[in-house]
Amino acid sequence: MSNPIAPAIIRGEVIETDLVEYPGRGDVMTFDAPDPKKFVDRLPLPSPRDMLDLYDLRFDDILDYLEELGQCLNIKTNEHLQRSRELTYDATPLPREIIDMGYEGFSSFFNREQVREIAELSVGLNYLEGWVPHKLRDGVVMNVRAFGSRTLHIVAGNGPGLGLITLARCAIARSDCIIKAPSNDPFTSAALALTMVDMAPDHPITRHFSVAYWKGGDAEVEDKLYQPHNIEKIVAWGGLAGIKHVTKYIQPGLELISLDPKTSISVVGPGALENEQTMRETAGRLAVDIGGANQAGCASSRVTYVVAGDREDAAERVTELGRMTYDAIMQLSPTFSTKPKAYDKQLKSHVDALRWDDEWFEVIGGEDDEGAIIISKLPRPVDFAAYLADRTANLVTCESIDDVLLGIDAYSQTIGVWPESYKSQLQDIVPFYGAQRLVTLGNALYNGPLLGKAHDGIQPVSRMVKWISNEVFEGVTDSSPLS
Amino acid sequence: MTTIDNLIDGSATLKEAAGALIADPLSFFEMSYTKMQSVPRDLLQSLQAEALRQRFDYCRERIPMLTKLADRQGITAINEIDDVLPLLFEHTIYKSYPDFLLEKGEYGKLTRWLDRLTPYDLSKVDCSGCTSIHSWLDMISRVTELDPITSSGTTGTMSFTPKDRKDWRNYILGGFRIQLLQKFGEAPSDEDLNEKIHVCWPTHADGHTAFYRSPMYYKEYFAKGSDAHFHPMMKSPGDTDLMYLAARLRAAQARGDSRVNVPDSLRARIPELQAEEKERPAKVKAWVDDLVEKLNGERVFILAPAQLIYDVAKPALAQGKKCNFAENSSVTAGTGGKGFKMPDDWEQVVDDFLNFGRENYGYFYSFSEQCGMHVQCEHGRLHLTPWSIPLILDAETSELLPREGLQRGRAAFFDVSMNGAWGGLITGDSVEIDWSECPCGRTTAHLSDSITRFGMEQGGSDKISCTATPEAHDDAMDFLTSF
Numbered sequence: 009m010s011n012p013i014a015p016a017i018i019r020g021e022v023i024e025t026d027l028v029e030y031p032g033r034g035d036v037m038t039f040d041a042p043d044p045k046k047f048v049d050r051l052p053l054p055s056p057r058d059m060l061d062l063y064d065l066r067f068d069d070i071l072d073y074l075e076e077l078g079q080c081l082n083i084k085t086n087e088h089l090q091r092s093r094e095l096t097y098d099a100t101p102l103p104r105e106i107i108d109m110g111y112e113g114f115s116s117f118f119n120r121e122q123v124r125e126i127a128e129l130s131v132g133l134n135y136l137e138g139w140v141p142h143k144l145r146d147g148v149v150m151n152v153r154a155f156g157s158r159t160l161h162i163v164a165g166n167g168p169g170l171g172l173i174t175l176a177r178c179a180i181a182r183s184d185c186i187i188k189a190p191s192n193d194p195f196t197s198a199a200l201a202l203t204m205v206d207m208a209p210d211h212p213i214t215r216h217f218s219v220a221y222w223k224g225g226d227a228e229v230e231d232k233l234y235q236p237h238n239i240e241k242i243v244a245w246g247g248l249a250g251i252k253h254v255t256k257y258i259q260p261g262l263e264l265i266s267l268d269p270k271t272s273i274s275v276v277g278p279g280a281l282e283n284e285q286t287m288r289e290t291a292g293r294l295a296v297d298i299g300g301a302n303q304a305g306c307a308s309s310r311v312t313y314v315v316a317g318d319r320e321d322a323a324e325r326v327t328e329l330g331r332m333t334y335d336a337i338m339q340l341s342p343t344f345s346t347k348p349k350a351y352d353k354q355l356k357s358h359v360d361a362l363r364w365d366d367e368w369f370e371v372i373g374g375e376d377d378e379g380a381i382i383i384s385k386l387p388r389p390v391d392f393a394a395y396l397a398d399r400t401a402n403l404v405t406c407e408s409i410d411d412v413l414l415g416i417d418a419y420s421q422t423i424g425v426w427p428e429s430y431k432s433q434l435q436d437i438v439p440f441y442g443a444q445r446l447v448t449l450g451n452a453l454y455n456g457p458l459l460g461k462a463h464d465g466i467q468p469v470s471r472m473v474k475w476i477s478n479e480v481f482e483g484v485t486d487s488s489p490l491s
Numbered sequence: 492m493t494t495i496d497n498l499i500d501g502s503a504t505l506k507e508a509a510g511a512l513i514a515d516p517l518s519f520f521e522m523s524y525t526k527m528q529s530v531p532r533d534l535l536q537s538l539q540a541e542a543l544r545q546r547f548d549y550c551r552e553r554i555p556m557l558t559k560l561a562d563r564q565g566i567t568a569i570n571e572i573d574d575v576l577p578l579l580f581e582h583t584i585y586k587s588y589p590d591f592l593l594e595k596g597e598y599g600k601l602t603r604w605l606d607r608l609t610p611y612d613l614s615k616v617d618c619s620g621c622t623s624i625h626s627w628l629d630m631i632s633r634v635t636e637l638d639p640i641t642s643s644g645t646t647g648t649m650s651f652t653p654k655d656r657k658d659w660r661n662y663i664l665g666g667f668r669i670q671l672l673q674k675f676g677e678a679p680s681d682e683d684l685n686e687k688i689h690v691c692w693p694t695h696a697d698g699h700t701a702f703y704r705s706p707m708y709y710k711e712y713f714a715k716g717s718d719a720h721f722h723p724m725m726k727s728p729g730d731t732d733l734m735y736l737a738a739r740l741r742a743a744q745a746r747g748d749s750r751v752n753v754p755d756s757l758r759a760r761i762p763e764l765q766a767e768e769k770e771r772p773a774k775v776k777a778w779v780d781d782l783v784e785k786l787n788g789e790r791v792f793i794l795a796p797a798q799l800i801y802d803v804a805k806p807a808l809a810q811g812k813k814c815n816f817a818e819n820s821s822v823t824a825g826t827g828g829k830g831f832k833m834p835d836d837w838e839q840v841v842d843d844f845l846n847f848g849r850e851n852y853g854y855f856y857s858f859s860e861q862c863g864m865h866v867q868c869e870h871g872r873l874h875l876t877p878w879s880i881p882l883i884l885d886a887e888t889s890e891l892l893p894r895e896g897l898q899r900g901r902a903a904f905f906d907v908s909m910n911g912a913w914g915g916l917i918t919g920d921s922v923e924i925d926w927s928e929c930p931c932g933r934t935t936a937h938l939s940d941s942i943t944r945f946g947m948e949q950g951g952s953d954k955i956s957c958t959a960t961p962e963a964h965d966d967a968m969d970f971l972t973s974f
Contacts, residue, residue, distance in 0.1 A: 354919060357917065357919070360583075362587050364559050364560060364584070368589040369589070384589065385589075386591040391590055417743075417750075441748075442748075
């Protein structure tokens with residue numbers, strides 16, 4: 009049987025020829041894609057002037073385009089998506105149900121009001137749509153506008169919707185967009201581009217959107233492409249593995265926007281342990297943040313710090329909370345959380361090693377690879393906390409908030425907190441250690457990867473645009489530095 | 492004393508032979524590499540099965556962790572090799588204590604934890620005088636038969652494996668001296684067995700990690716205790732707490748965190764780490780002079796992992812210094828094969844400096860938790876030591892792969908020679924085993940030299956995720972702390 013093809017779509021043109029094989033490794037599948045050497049010269053925008061057609065669009069035109077695209081992205085009718093979903097089932101370690109959930113959300117992703125809200129919160133519509141005047145104290149008028157740039161996006165593959173987010177961000181910012189697809193999802197962004205070509209082949213947004221796969225670090229491609237005359241900003245998801253090929257190309261004129269990899273935690277305050285009812289409520293919320301989307305996202309909770317104070321039965325209460333949480337995870341809807349496709353072997357070995365120690369740990373579940381809750385009876389997470397995945401979480405029995413702060417560092421993203429009132433103890437201190445988003449427990453996955461629109465506090469859209477000022481000195485007599 | 496010959500000629504029963512193998516595997520094979528590797532396969536398997544039965548009977552009630560595991564599975568006896576599968580320990584079990592205990596210096600509790608992993612009784616060990624990890628391990632090895640080893644991986648957690656002195660002898664004398672110095676097919680010569688051989692050691696002379704502790708045993712079994720034949724780069728012991736501190740610092744740095752969870756007294760020792768780094772070049776220079784001048788033409792034993800030897804070799808070569816060891820020396824150089832990255836020219840540099848001919852290097856596969864040391868034959872195959880029973884597991888299902896033909900999977904071994912710890916261990920290594928006969932004439936099953944680590948590998952596959960996991964490190968300190 010021949011390998012599936014991940015086509016390249018360059019500015020409205022579909023390329024499926026000159027195929028080369030990309031052999032899969034581990035949980036990555038083998039697939040064919042067009043030889044990048046043959047098309048690399050066509051990827052960048054020939055001239056900066058070619059950005060102008062994006063400026064013939066009004067914001068409402070952009071919303072119209074995206075809204076229509078959303079209607080076309082219905083998994084029930086869109087054959088490109090159906091095909092790519094089928095292939096993605098095999099290409100990713102995620103279970104089918106979670107891929108289905110992602111694909112089913114596509115048609116509502118470009119909701120007009122949501123897109124408008126992203127634009128408003130990330131940059132401000134007035135800055136995107138025109139020059140915004142600021143009158144300075146000396147009378148000078150500084151007009152500021154956010155212009156689109158020529159961007160390249162190295163997207164992650166651990167969720168199917170990341171190409172859509174990239175498109176939304178680029179369309180809002182009127183940026184030229186080249187997506188370098190990941191090997192763990194080489195098909196979904198291509199299906200998105202194919203749908204755009206079918207829908208409006210000559211539309212400026214389609215013409216400013218390209219998707220292709222090449223192996224990250226392929227010097228024959230990247231030496232040519234990653235140059236300031238081709239690209240102004242590279243937006244890279246993922247850790248060192250994703251950006252190590254890129255950093256050597258960074259120079260004045262070519263900026264790196266690194267969407268660093270993150271992990272997320274939960275914090276449960278003493279109030280949650282008061283009685284069976286509060287515990288059950290907490291467990292239900294924890295289950296959603298841990299088990300949702302099979303814990304694949306960076307917002308998914310991995311470690312939960314339970315601040316139990318100095319009560320004697322702290323470890324027992326936390327263990328009880330763990331049992332309730334485990335039960336609640338198992339009862340989540342299968343379209344939202346399901347038994348992992350292949351439970352991480354290394355993780356299993358870590359979890360099983362703790363199973364025989366009930367003095368300091370308690371392992372709940374996990375014998376059927378369905379997910380597990382590990383209770384730490386002492387106030388530190390397990391040493392493999394950074395590898396927790398596949399619906400496996402660690403509940404840590406803590407005495408005070410100091411134990412919690414030790415668990416927050418530069419990799420921390422979302423902190424789900426319960427009871428809500430406990431947030432006040434955290435919100436003004438955790439930012440110094442590295443967290444970027446506090447949320448009421450049970451809502452870590454709200455907004456999916458948009459993450460409170462600020463994306464890990466990195467504000468990618470605001471950084472993707474070029475902030476230009478036009479200072480008007482007309483009528484001002486005494487502002488010259490020479491005067 | 493019963494030997495393998497008695498079993499082969501029928502003058503000893505399987506039971507007697509297995510008892511003798513367990514008691515002293517080296518005498519059982521009469522210190523002969525050829526005898527170790529010439530037992531007919533079926534007979535070896537019966538012998539191993541009987542030895543396994545005896546080991547289980549002995550350890551069933553003596554190793555509390557095993558008791559628990561066996562109770563839970565309802566296993567009271569082992570009849571054949573496959574029966575041990577549910578009783579294998581994950582390698583992670585040797586670091587399954589809560590890190591908090593180390594952070595707080597709770598050596599009494601740590602001893603209680605270690606006591607559950609060994610048949611020796613540690614309940615009477617008094618830890619009240621221990622003020623550091625190093626002093627704790629010093630004390631354990633002083634007052635008990637154990638001489639445990641530590642290591643720490645990328646997360647900075649230390650493992651503690653309770654090897655005893657006999658295990659060290661089986662490993663160093665049986666694994667290294669017997670197998671690396673003798674020629675297969677020939678009886679051991681008096682020199683092979685008794686000659687004092689110069690031991691060149693590329694780091695500290697003593698300590699508690701596998702790489703720091705083993706030189707003491709090389710000194711005993713290769714140099715026959717002679718100081719004049721022992722050439723460590725550093726005469727002082729490598730400090731275990733400094734290693735722990737270094738691993739912790741690096742793990743914290745990798746997280747973008749300036750906080751390190753170690754006792755204050757240990758944190759105060761950070762300058763010692765830097766001082767050691769500073770002193771290194773002078774020590775390297777003196778050591779190189781020893782190797783090049785003093786040991787010119789001598790028979791030496793040297794383990795030269797590229798991570799430790801590259802920065803020794805590079806400046807030495809620049810000054811025109813090269814080694815010139817006797818032809819019957821034992822020289823091993825490589826990268827340990829576990830995903831470390833080295834400069835492109837490392838092979839050339841290391842080979843030029845050692846000047847021994849790459850084709851003459853000894854190659855082997857071993858891991859510090861056991862006593863097996865699997866040496867490569869002239870056909871490039873790593874032959875298993877006869878006291879290691881291979882149990883190669885399907886990487887996905889963890890089911891035992893058939894004992895025939897070529898199989899690739901997760902390596903597990905039962906080492907019937909182990910005294911300090913339970914012999915059954917599932918490693919994190921992916922290996923390819925060949926059960927068919929090897930043209931070299933050795934009778935044991937053999938592995939290919941492509942051995943990789945499961946999971947937790949970074950980079951290479953072009954898979955990108957927005958979820959953070961610790962990145963792999965690539966330098967000498969990692970090598971030293973992780974072996």
